[in-house]
Amino acid sequence: MDFDTAPIPSFNCGLDLSSLVVSSDLLHHSWNAISELRTDPRRNLGSSPAFLRYRETQVRNYRLIAFSASAKHLHGGGDLIPSSDVPEFRFICSKSNPDFSIDRAAMSLFDSARQDLSTLKAQVQDGAKSTAYLITGHSLGGSIASLFTLWLLDSLNPVTTKRPLCITYGSPLLGDCGFQQAISQYSAWNSCFLHAVHKDDHIPTIFPQTTYRPFGSYLFLSSSGMACFEAPTISELLERTKPERRDNMELVDFDYGPTVKYLRHNYVCKDTMKLSGRETDSYKAGIVLQLTAIGVLQNEQQHDSALMKWVDRSIVEPERMAITQKMETFNSAKKLNEVKVNMARMEWYRKTSENEGYYYYDDYKSKRLTRDYSVVMFKRTLTDYWEKLVKEVEKKPQKEEANLRNRWLYAGTNFRRMVEPLDIAEYYKVEGNEDYWTRGRLNCYRKLEKWLEEARRPEVNLATRKQNIKLSLTGDSCFWAHVEEAMKSCEAYNNGDRGRSVKRLEEFQGYVYGLVESYSVSPEIFIGNSSFMKWWKVYDEMDLKMDSKLVWFMRNRMYYKYREGRYDPMEDEE
Structure with a gap:
C-alpha cells in the first residue's frame, strides 16, 4: 500500500x-x-x-x-x-x-x-x-x-x-x-x-x-x-x-x-427495511438503507434505474469520496514511528559510508553498491511524508498551522538536513543541471527552512556545537549545491570565463569558512573522497593566488583539529 x-x-x-x-x-x-x-x-x-x-x-x-x-x-x-x-x-x-x-x-x-x-x-x-x-x-x-x-x-x-x-x-x-x-x-x-x-x-x-x-x-x-x-x-x-x-x-x-x-x-434499527438482493455494492447498500430509513426512498423504488442513477451520482460517489479523504487525512502522529525508522535507516547509511571512507552524499550520487539503491525507498517515503505534511499544514487555520509547525520543527529540520543532500546529488548527476535552488528544490524543503527561520529558536552555543561536532549534520541543507556550483565555477574558469568565476569562488570560500568558524558544517565533508575535497584539489592546483581564511585552513589541514572539536578560529588567526 x-x-x-x-x-x-x-x-x-x-x-x-x-x-x-x-x-x-x-x-x-x-x-x-x-x-x-x-x-x-x-x-x-x-x-x-x-x-x-x-x-x-x-x-x-x-x-x-x-x-x-x-x-x-x-x-x-x-x-x-x-x-x-x-x-x-x-x-x-x-x-x-x-x-x-x-x-x-x-x-x-x-x-x-x-x-x-x-x-x-x-x-x-x-x-x-x-x-x-x-x-x-x-x-x-x-x-x-x-x-x-x-x-x-x-x-x-x-x-x-x-x-x-x-x-x-x-x-x-x-x-x-x-x-x-x-x-x-x-x-x-x-x-x-x-x-x-x-x-x-x-x-x-x-x-x-x-x-x-x-x-x-x-x-x-x-x-x-x-x-x-x-x-x-x-x-x-x-x-x-x-x-x-x-x-x-x-x-x-x-x-x-x-x-x-x-x-x-x-434507536435500535429494526429489520423492517430490506434491500434488493441484486445489490452487490455493500457501500451503496448502506447508503440506500439510510435513504430508505429517512423516507427519501421507498423499498419499491430500489428497482427504479433512473432513481438509482441519481443515488449513485449525487449521494454514493460524493459520500464515498468524502469518507476516503477523511481516512486519508494526514495523521502525523500515527506515521511518526515509520518516520523514525526510516530516519534511523538513513543514519545507518550515512555511518556505513563514513566507515568505508566515503561521504553518504557521494555514495548516493555514484550508486556503486546495492545499499545505495535500497536507500532510494527510504528517501522517497520520508520525502512523501514531509511533502504531505507541509501541504496539510498550509490548509489549516493560522493558529493551528503555527502549533503544528512548532511541534514538528525539530524532526522536520533533521529530515531536511539528512535527506535534501541526496536530492541535490540526484539533481547534479544529470549533466547540464545547475541552479538547484530555483530549478530543483522541493517545496517541503523551502517551507521547513522558512519555518525554522520564523521560529527564531535560540542559537546553540559554540561550545556545545564543538562538543557534538562528530554527530552533527551540516546546518545548511543546500551545502552540496554550493559545492557543485563551485566545481562548475572552476570548470568555467579553466575554460576562459574568469571574471564571474573568480567572484563566485570568492563567495563560496567565505560561505564555507563561515560554516567552519561556527562549527555548522559536518566534519564528514573533509573525508578524502568527498565532493568537497575533490573541489579543493582542483581549486588548489589552479593558478589563482587567492588569499582567504579557507585556503589557509585547508592548506594547513586544520580540518583534522576541526573533526575533533579542537579547532579555534581565534587562536589560529593570532
Whole structure:
C-alpha cells in the first residue's frame, strides 16, 4: 500500500453513527436544554433581548451550553458578509483558502451579544481544561452555536483542553464555499460539528445552495428513522427533501422534540427495511438503507434505474469520496514511528559510508553498491511524508498551522538536513543541471527552512556545537549545491570565463569558512573522497593566488583539529 493512501471504504456506517448519537442521549439532553430555554424569559443575551437566549447546565460529566433564536429574524433570500468585514473569524483563513463569507443575519446577532459571549468564552476556556462541553442551538440559535464553537476552538489549546462538540437543530446554512472549505480541510475542527435536520423543516433550506454550503456532519431525521452523511452530499439531500413552501409563508421553527423522543425509544434499527438482493455494492447498500430509513426512498423504488442513477451520482460517489479523504487525512502522529525508522535507516547509511571512507552524499550520487539503491525507498517515503505534511499544514487555520509547525520543527529540520543532500546529488548527476535552488528544490524543503527561520529558536552555543561536532549534520541543507556550483565555477574558469568565476569562488570560500568558524558544517565533508575535497584539489592546483581564511585552513589541514572539536578560529588567526 502507498504510504499515504487509505483503502476505499467497503461499508457505510451512517446508520451505526446515527444510532450511536441517539443511544448516547446527546440529542435528548441537548433538545431538552433548548426546550427549557425557549420558555425561560430570564435567559436573554445581547442588545436585542428578544432575539437570543442562552443557558448553561451540567449534564452528567459534561457542561451543556444552549442557544435559541427565532427563525423569524432570518432574511429569506440570504445575505453574505465577506471575511474582510469579520476580523474576529479571520483565524480560519489559510494560505490555500484566504477568503470566505458568513451569513449577515447570523453575524449581526453574534455581534449584538459579543460582550456576553466573550465572558462565556473565557469561562469555557478555563473549564475545558477539565470538563467536556456540548454546545447546542436551534434554528438561528444553531448558527450562533456554530459561530461560538468556532470562535472557541481558536482559543483552546488542543494539548491541555478538550475540544467541544456542537450539535445544532434546524440550523440554516451559515457560509459560502470558502467558509465550508476553511473548516472542512481541518478534520479536527470539522468533526466538532453535527447538524440535525428534519426532512419537514424549512429552515435548513431557506438559503440558496448555489451560494451557501454545508460543513461538518449531518444527522437527517424523520418520523421513520435517521441517517448520517458528510457535508459534500448534504446539498443534494437538502434539495431532494426540501419541503414545499409558499412565498408568503411565515418562517416557523420546527419542533424536534417528538422526533427526538421517538428515536430515543427506537434507536435500535429494526429489520423492517430490506434491500434488493441484486445489490452487490455493500457501500451503496448502506447508503440506500439510510435513504430508505429517512423516507427519501421507498423499498419499491430500489428497482427504479433512473432513481438509482441519481443515488449513485449525487449521494454514493460524493459520500464515498468524502469518507476516503477523511481516512486519508494526514495523521502525523500515527506515521511518526515509520518516520523514525526510516530516519534511523538513513543514519545507518550515512555511518556505513563514513566507515568505508566515503561521504553518504557521494555514495548516493555514484550508486556503486546495492545499499545505495535500497536507500532510494527510504528517501522517497520520508520525502512523501514531509511533502504531505507541509501541504496539510498550509490548509489549516493560522493558529493551528503555527502549533503544528512548532511541534514538528525539530524532526522536520533533521529530515531536511539528512535527506535534501541526496536530492541535490540526484539533481547534479544529470549533466547540464545547475541552479538547484530555483530549478530543483522541493517545496517541503523551502517551507521547513522558512519555518525554522520564523521560529527564531535560540542559537546553540559554540561550545556545545564543538562538543557534538562528530554527530552533527551540516546546518545548511543546500551545502552540496554550493559545492557543485563551485566545481562548475572552476570548470568555467579553466575554460576562459574568469571574471564571474573568480567572484563566485570568492563567495563560496567565505560561505564555507563561515560554516567552519561556527562549527555548522559536518566534519564528514573533509573525508578524502568527498565532493568537497575533490573541489579543493582542483581549486588548489589552479593558478589563482587567492588569499582567504579557507585556503589557509585547508592548506594547513586544520580540518583534522576541526573533526575533533579542537579547532579555534581565534587562536589560529593570532
